[in-house]
Amino acid sequence: MQIPIGLGIVVNMAQPSEESDSIIGDMQQTLKKVNLHYADGLYDIQTDLTIRKNKDRENISTRSTKGISLRGLTNQGWAYSSSNKTELSTIRKLAERLNTLPKGGTNKLTLPDPTRLDMQMPVKIEPQQVSLEDKLQRIRDLFNLARGMDSRIMDVHISYGEAVMERALVTSHGTQARQRIPRTRVAIQVIVKENDVTEYDVLTAGGTMGYEVVYDLTESAVRETVDAAIEQLKSVAPPRGLQKVIIDPGTVGTVCHESFGHGLEADQALRGRSYLKEMLGRRVASELVTIYEDSTFEGGHGTYYFDDDGAPARKNTLVDKGVLISFLHDVETSAAMNSPLTASSRTQNASRRRFIRMSNTYSKPGDWTVDEIIRDTKSGVMMMRWQFGIEDPLGGGMQVASKKGYLIENGTKTKPLKSITLTGRVLEVLGSVDAVSKDGFMVDAGNCGKGKEDYVPVGSGGTWWRTRAVIA
Amino acid sequence: MNISAIMDRTTRAQWEVYTQRSRRIDVQLRRNEREATIWQENTGYGVRVIIPRSDGAGVGFASCNSESKLEDTAKKAHDIARLNRSPFFELPEKKRFPSASTVDKRISSNSERAARDYAEAAQAQISAEKDISLTYGKVRTYVVETQILNSRDVACTSTGTYIYVEMTLKVGTGSNPTEFWPTRYARRVGDIAPDKLIPQWLNIARSSLNRRPAKTKETTVIFSPSLVCDAFVPTIGFHASADALKLNLSQFKHGDQIASEQLTVLDDGLYPYGLRTNPFDDEGQAQQRTRLIEKGVFQKHIYDQLHAQTMHSKPTGNGIRTGFGVDVDERYSIAPANANTNLSIRAGHGSLEALISEIKEGLVIYEAAWLNPDQITTRFGSEIRNAQGITNGELGEGIVGGTVSGSVQELMHSISGISNRPEVVSGSSFGCVAPYIRFDRVQVSGPT
Numbered sequence: 001m002q003i004p005i006g007l008g009i010v011v012n013m014a015q016p017s018e019e020s021d022s023i024i025g026d027m028q029q030t031l032k033k034v035n036l037h038y039a040d041g042l043y044d045i046q047t048d049l050t051i052r053k054n055k056d057r058e059n060i061s062t063r064s065t066k067g068i069s070l071r072g073l074t075n076q077g078w079a080y081s082s083s084n085k086t087e088l089s090t091i092r093k094l095a096e097r098l099n100t101l102p103k104g105g106t107n108k109l110t111l112p113d114p115t116r117l118d119m120q121m122p123v124k125i126e127p128q129q130v131s132l133e134d135k136l137q138r139i140r141d142l143f144n145l146a147r148g149m150d151s152r153i154m155d156v157h158i159s160y161g162e163a164v165m166e167r168a169l170v171t172s173h174g175t176q177a178r179q180r181i182p183r184t185r186v187a188i189q190v191i192v193k194e195n196d197v198t199e200y201d202v203l204t205a206g207g208t209m210g211y212e213v214v215y216d217l218t219e220s221a222v223r224e225t226v227d228a229a230i231e232q233l234k235s236v237a238p239p240r241g242l243q244k245v246i247i248d249p250g251t252v253g254t255v256c257h258e259s260f261g262h263g264l265e266a267d268q269a270l271r272g273r274s275y276l277k278e279m280l281g282r283r284v285a286s287e288l289v290t291i292y293e294d295s296t297f298e299g300g301h302g303t304y305y306f307d308d309d310g311a312p313a314r315k316n317t318l319v320d321k322g323v324l325i326s327f328l329h330d331v332e333t334s335a336a337m338n339s340p341l342t343a344s345s346r347t348q349n350a351s352r353r354r355f356i357r358m359s360n361t362y363s364k365p366g367d368w369t370v371d372e373i374i375r376d377t378k379s380g381v382m383m384m385r386w387q388f389g390i391e392d393p394l395g396g397g398m399q400v401a402s403k404k405g406y407l408i409e410n411g412t413k414t415k416p417l418k419s420i421t422l423t424g425r426v427l428e429v430l431g432s433v434d435a436v437s438k439d440g441f442m443v444d445a446g447n448c449g450k451g452k453e454d455y456v457p458v459g460s461g462g463t464w465w466r467t468r469a470v471i472a
Numbered sequence: 473m474n475i476s477a478i479m480d481r482t483t484r485a486q487w488e489v490y491t492q493r494s495r496r497i498d499v500q501l502r503r504n505e506r507e508a509t510i511w512q513e514n515t516g517y518g519v520r521v522i523i524p525r526s527d528g529a530g531v532g533f534a535s536c537n538s539e540s541k542l543e544d545t546a547k548k549a550h551d552i553a554r555l556n557r558s559p560f561f562e563l564p565e566k567k568r569f570p571s572a573s574t575v576d577k578r579i580s581s582n583s584e585r586a587a588r589d590y591a592e593a594a595q596a597q598i599s600a601e602k603d604i605s606l607t608y609g610k611v612r613t614y615v616v617e618t619q620i621l622n623s624r625d626v627a628c629t630s631t632g633t634y635i636y637v638e639m640t641l642k643v644g645t646g647s648n649p650t651e652f653w654p655t656r657y658a659r660r661v662g663d664i665a666p667d668k669l670i671p672q673w674l675n676i677a678r679s680s681l682n683r684r685p686a687k688t689k690e691t692t693v694i695f696s697p698s699l700v701c702d703a704f705v706p707t708i709g710f711h712a713s714a715d716a717l718k719l720n721l722s723q724f725k726h727g728d729q730i731a732s733e734q735l736t737v738l739d740d741g742l743y744p745y746g747l748r749t750n751p752f753d754d755e756g757q758a759q760q761r762t763r764l765i766e767k768g769v770f771q772k773h774i775y776d777q778l779h780a781q782t783m784h785s786k787p788t789g790n791g792i793r794t795g796f797g798v799d800v801d802e803r804y805s806i807a808p809a810n811a812n813t814n815l816s817i818r819a820g821h822g823s824l825e826a827l828i829s830e831i832k833e834g835l836v837i838y839e840a841a842w843l844n845p846d847q848i849t850t851r852f853g854s855e856i857r858n859a860q861g862i863t864n865g866e867l868g869e870g871i872v873g874g875t876v877s878g879s880v881q882e883l884m885h886s887i888s889g890i891s892n893r894p895e896v897v898s899g900s901s902f903g904c905v906a907p908y909i910r911f912d913r914v915q916v917s918g919p920t
Contacts, residue, residue: 057531063805387846394649399841
């Protein structure tokens with residue numbers, strides 16, 4: 001499941017923690033006393049600042065959450081023992097719980113080479129270097145700019161969030177790694193009203209970036225959002241049923257994410273919950289489709305240095321020219337399926353379990369221009385501004401919803417359309433891709449749930465696609 | 473720790489500290505084995521400070537989950553309140569609260585055993601099935617103690633228990649299997665006891681054995697209680713809020729016929745063992761029952777402190793801490809906002825079977841991928857994951873695939889029947905007591 005960053009979504013974030021050195025040392029010492037074949041400790045501190053403004057009020061909040069989690073492999077699967085308290089006595093108690101569990105976890109693990117890392121992701125402008133007063137004033141300026149652009153604007157909702165995650169991993173096999181990942185995002189929702197019709201459009205930006213995200217917002221981008229919201233006042237419902245669909249890059253990213261992202265999470269394969277398990281090496285999509293899963297993608301919302309099993313970040317090819325190349329793995333599934341680690345083990349925070357997750361998922365550009373794709377389409381719909389999507393790991397379906405679109409008639413964009421939902425069988429939808437653009441490449445920021453829980457920041461994108469799918 | 477003393481030395485302004493102490497155990501299943509067990513303990517603090525100003529107020533909110541950081545957190549909230557602009561309002565004063573049923577002793581006395589027993593019973597029941605298998609499951613129990621202290625002498629505490637169950641039931645053993653993937657929160661194990669819930673889920677899963685995708689047409693559709701929850705909570709909850717009214721976004725006006733005469737909806741903060749039931753709301757105001765819609769006519773918006781005081785109304789106990797992805801034991805990290813407690817939909821007269829028997833052609837949808845209607849426009853479109861066709865009053869083949877779409881505002885007018893047994897349910901949304909509801913003229917789309 002994926003949703004965009006934006007209004008109503010709180011992004012976790014954090015300050016660099018001076019106490020983490022001693023906690024890492026305490027975890028190392030304590031893990032030596034854990035009597036399991038494999039055990040690790042994860043320390044996590046996340047702090048965030050959120051500023052929201054509308055015509056009625058300004059809401060500002062900060063959050064700081066920390067936690068520690070010891071994990072071990074027992075003969076009853078993985079055991080996690082976690083607490084918000086991080087002093088040595090608590091860490092020992094967490095370890096004692098692991099030691100009371102039945103030993104002898106027989107599952108083989110592919111453990112990454114032991115490593116020592118201490119990484120901090122650089123950004124152009126550290127948000128902490130900008131005062132809260134300046135940030136609030138900038139939000140007010142953006143609000144006034146957008147609000148003044150048209151008399152039909154009834155409100156503008158602005159949401160700014162900065163987050164820092166500091167996470168350390170210590171394993172019984174010698175890894176000691178720490179990373180500090182900043183993420184910043186901004187969303188501007190322009191709400192317009194005319195003759196009792198209320199509509200809106202949203203401008204979002206964000207990723208593993210700093211305060212430059214806000215400085216990079218241009219007046220013309222705000223103007224485009226205002227114009228798009230006003231255009232929505234005249235929008236009509238999309239045609240229903242099987243249609244040719246031209247999908248914008250953000251929505252393509254969500255299609256990739258829900259189809260061959262979630263569909264390739266190998267934990268689902270071990271559960272007998274993946275329709276793709278027997279399809280490695282086989283054609284699963286049009287030969288125009290190549291999809292990457294890339295935790296090293298610069299600026300991507302899902303970028304990191306190492307995953308929560310300690311595997312170094314990497315770029316994985318999931319689908320190459322329509323052929324299924326790789327599942328996504330953690331230490332357990334990598335061993336079970338005899339495949340390399342893909343650095344895909346992630347957790348929302350120390351109170352949650354680690355699962356196989358995506359980072360940044362995007363498609364490779366093709367040979368068309370988007371204008372050529374439109375001109376080449378006699379009738380269909382254009383689907384834009386993705387809102388959310390959800391996977392169907394076993395059934396092989398998917399759902400992707402977008403805020404708006406256009407009707408395509410005789411090779412021309414005509415009427416603006418209201419929200420559009422694309423559904424269908426993944427193999428059919430991606431097998432029907434018959435045009436991929438070379439222009440418009442972008443990777444959008446979002447948050448991804450494993451089902452409807454356990455959210456982690458991700459990126460998704462690509463370029464324009466044309467396919468056939470059921471539209472409503 | 474003396475929270476009042478810390479706050480009094482940090483700020484002279486009005487303050488509030490919302491504390492949650494929680495323990496959670498999560499048992500996760502892979503087929504007939506246990507895949508993972510997660511024990512978690514946490515204590516979190518949410519601090520709000522209100523500083524009056526000539527043009528309104530500044531309101532600061534900060535949270536942490538470290539006792540030693542509470543004073544720093546209070547200072548942050550104070551510093552924020554010196555900067556931002558909000559309408560002025562005051563925190564609730566001390567008062568008596570109604571009683572509310574929120575605790576299952578089976579969970580509060582031994583939450584770990586409650587989760588394990590449930591998981592083992594569910595595994596045993598499902599493993600007895602030949603055509604359905606459990607591929608993955610979660611059973612999670614929570615015990616959450618909540619305390620609100622404020623500078624106006626509110627000092628209230630409550631305890632709540634929860635159980636969350638998620639199962640993925642694989643249907644069919646051939647090359648083209650499908651699954652039923654339900655989730656459910658409850659306050660009490662007994663409300664969703666394995667011997668009650670699992671057979672219902674198995675029946676729904678089994679209905680997908682023979683299936684086809686939906687066909688494109690307008691037709692009569694029955695929504696399951698959890699789908700009603702997903703349709704109504706984000707939309708009725710939002711448009712009934714004083715916040716939406718103040719922002720001129722509410723589509724509901726007092727006295728307007730906004731739905732079929734069959735629809736009566738309460739915001740019921742005291743519904744026994746409702747998921748958002750509590751004696752007091754998340755800012756220390758008494759929860760209550762508020763009639764929102766009576767026979768299709770809109771009655772009243774719901775108010776938190778801010779909106780009650782700035783819109784010259786009375787608070788209705790609707791200052792609620794809720795946010796996307798925020799679990800029941802993480803509410804301390806969210807500032808209160810104006811939201812519904814339990815949307816309670818009044819029961820109709822017939823059984824589900826009676827609703828079905830009156831349909832010439834249509835379908836009953838048990839589960840959609842993710843309805844997630846747009847809060848402002850109320851539009852939605854969602855893949856049909858588990859449904860059954862209805863022909864001449866009889867349930868028929870399974871429907872998997874295709875889309876149900878429309879707007880909740882239109883759905884509310886097209887209600888043609890409500891079943892007689894509302895349930896405390898959850899779906900992607902939280903806080904609803906819903907029956908099955910039948911809607912006429914709903915758009916369904918498929919490949920043909």
